[in-house]
Amino acid sequence: MKISADALLFDNDGTLISSLESVHRCWSRWAREYGIPAEDFARVELHGRPASDIIGDLLPAHRVPEARARIDELELADVAGGGVVALPGTVELLGRLPVDRWAVVTSANRELAEARLAAVGISPALLISADDITRGKPDPEPFLLAADKLGFAPARCVVFEDAPAGLAAGRAAGMRTVALTTTADRDQLVADVVVKDLSAVSVKATEGGLEITAGE
Template identity: 50%
Template sequence: MTEPTPTDAAGRSGPAISDRTFDAVLFDMDGTLVDSTPAVERSWAIWSIEYGMTRSALEAGHGQPASQLVRSLVADHQVDEAMLRIAELELADVHDITILPGAAELLSTMPADRVAIVTSATRALATARIAAAGLTAPAVVVTFDDVSNGKPDPEPFLIGAARLGVDPARCLVVEDAPAGIAAGRAAGCMTLAVTTTSTREELDADLVVDRLTEVSIVRGADGYSLLVG
């Protein structure tokens, strides 16, 4: 069976992106580095039953911080209680969380001071999921607790770049969700999307792959670049 050819949002052949260079990589966490989907679905399934929400309403907010999704779904007087409840459910369920194929290898390719995790999860939840997956976290981890505006706003990635001391235009964002790709683009970053939780058609990235094993990072005279295949 022939493997699908990596493409960008316009359908161009993926390897053309190799002539672009970057100095740092900003990784999303859930769906990009770790597979937390079963735990996430269990937690939100319980929450949705308790608050009378449909699955489609939850899916529309994929990639956004939980608090933003909750605020969009419940009445104002329920927000605080509803956010506490989903936080409680997610922190209690970190079972079945694993590192996604190629994620650890890609993460370890970059020097420690040139890589960050930028997640919509809270600090407590990010710490719990990273530990549950057995992933070694970089020194810079930007969580929802660090920002005023979550994805698709560019603020999370702008903070990640700033903490690494790198121009956002010289950063590669690795994401699985449309909201994350939109945030990366708005921050001026180069974008790589992986189809772990979204379709190719939903991911308006510079390059779209099915697995991170399809790409590697190589160092050159002008910085780092992606090698496809």
């Protein structure tokens, strides 16, 4: 499938990088520390959502700030443990893009997102994190903010996501979407096109913007 666009907006974890080992370690430890029953923890969707929203599903509201600070501490410390890797196609694709035509839009806080990206040698000119917004995915606010800061109309932006919540946010923002099957089954992903990972995506810069080819 070919898509003409002005800018590309990438989710981070599960799209550009994988930190699933780190996430599992840290959140499992966090749940034990806070006495979260295993059955309650298993019912909560961790991927693609801001940490505060996840914690809010498990603890009373007055405990969220303290618990959020603790998971942030655990995840940041764990980056050095080697559990972060670039997913196939990530480095090659980003290296071909004009720096002012793409952004990373993540549900993680800025410090953690920057640390994970730096661990694989990625330094985006624009990063939208949980610290920049009031409503996280599946709300469209993060993607709309990225489009605004890049200076392009939402309809001319393409979202790359692996999580249903992120894809819902992209659709709600009026953007075209490309889903990656890196963390979810294909039948869970609603998008304009579905690919295995970014190795199945190529981009050509033209005078009028970007020409994307996405497909297996």
